[in-house]
Amino acid sequence: MLDPDGAWVDELVECERVKATADAQAMVIMAGLCERAEDWLAERRTVGGEIYAPVRVAEEPRGRDGTWRGATSHMR
Known part of the structure; x- marks a missing residue:
């Protein structure tokens, strides 16, 4: 058996828990x-x-006409 006392598995589970908390x-x-x-x-x-309407953070980077809509798009 690779991990007879389960210590590595326990440590791996703890690492995954810490990672999920950090995420x-x-x-x-x-x-x-x-x-x-x-x-x-x-x-x-x-x-x-x-x-002007504020730029939405979740918008796509390009408009329907294919032009770039960056952080200054509200100034057009």
Whole structure:
């Protein structure tokens, strides 16, 4: 038997648990950063007296016409 006392399997299970916890925490942090980015963009969406829709973080990078919609797309 490769792991007669089960120590390596136990350690592997613990590593997987720690990894899952870290992945969940990373998702919480990313969600918070996305929310802050959307708020930051919403505050800056008025350009030259005109109101533009803020860039959505989850949008596709290209529009229907194939042109790039980057971080400055709200200024077009």
